[in-house]
Amino acid sequence: MFWVTLVFLAALLFIFVPAVLACLVYQKIPVDKNKRRFLHGLTLYPAALAGASCYGYYYERKQQVKHYYDVKFPQAAEAAGLTIAQISDVHLGKFFSVEDLRQLLKLVAVDKPDILAVTGDLFDDVQLNPAAVQVLDEAVDLFPKGIYFCIGNHETYRNWGRTAKLLAKTRVHVLVGRAQQVPGTRLWLAGAEYSFSRDDESFLLEKASLTQKAVQAIPQAELGQTVLLAHHPEYIDNGAQLGIPLTLTGHTHGGQVGFFGLPLIPMYKYNRGWVEIGDSRGYVHCGNGSWLPLRVGCPPEIAYFRLTE
Structure with missing residues (x-):
């Protein structure tokens, strides 16, 4: 499980964080409820990355x-x-x-x-x-x-x-x-x-x-x-x-x-x-x-x- 956590944190650092910063810098995000929905959507990325890490560790690497x-x-x-x-x-x-x-x-x-x-x-x-x-x-x-x-x-x-x-x-x-x-x-x-x-x-x-x-x-x-x-x-x-x-x-x-x-x-x-x-x-x-x-x-x-x- 240590390796799953390590890969997830690496993915979070190199994929999720830059993606958020890029969106904030380059996109015009309205300061209203749409912004809240947009940011709420971004919270799905860590879950997706965690899911992909677990899938890659527990399943795909073992399937020849x-x-x-x-x-x-x-x-x-x-x-x-x-x-x-x-x-x-x-x-x-x-x-x-x-x-x-x-x-x-x-x-x-x-x-x-x-x-x-x-x-x-x-x-x-x-x-x-x-x-x-x-x-x-x-x-x-x-x-x-x-x-x-x-x-x-x-x-x-x-x-x-x-x-x-x-x-x-x-x-x-x-x-x-x-x-x-x-x-x-x-x-x-x-x-x-x-x-x-x-x-x-x-x-x-x-x-x-x-x-x-x-x-x-x-x-x-x-x-x-x-x-x-x-x-x-x-x-x-x-x-x-x-x-x-x-x-x-x-x-x-x-x-x-x-x-x-x-x-x-x-x-x-x-x-x-x-x-x-x-x-x-x-x-x-x-x-x-x-x-x-x-x-x-x-x-x-x-x-x-x-x-x-």
Whole structure:
């Protein structure tokens, strides 16, 4: 309940108070009973904000919505019919338990995807990460072609070295700066590392370098048979530059708070859903966990991509 109160107070400070001041400054409010009705109406805003906060905390953040897409993959005809499921940004911890992760993986498997792609920020709690690694390994049997994981920024914050050693003992395919061909197919999955560069120029250079590193084992002629996994959504640009038909990303949480399918505060170049660049497509996943423990107009999602000719 502490977090609900905190979010409500923040919304009150940054939305309600400025709205009242703006109305008083910019609108001519008659000094009569109409003014009283107007001000009385403003008292509804705190109630609405409190309601939205409670809804986002107790309900929407816990409702995993499923989305299904067809993606053309003309250069990998034998991969046609394969389905890749994607989860991202689970943020294991106080608001997403190991048991929640177990149930999420079972929910993903209900639709029988061939592959599960996890695009970072799953292992976000030093104490819980070892148990989560075990749960992820146990879930490999639910996905016939395996589970493929790429790193996010939060894994780095939470002792990635230890988690990497634990994952190395599992059947999970850890794609950190490397690529792997899916057994029995010509389909490649590549995982790019996260760029921590601060300024724009360094960020562009580093993510280009990290993308090249991720795909270096893939023959040039087979980049058109590749799915790039990357945590930051701007790697979609790099995937398109290389002719990779599909790039799956996360990181943004879809904005966490949205309105009619759009983020209320767009913080990134690509914030949510599909991005098309030439013949390449990228997807920005809304995430399964939260920065703050609530979501409004942006429910957590499980995305399914069926490859077609």
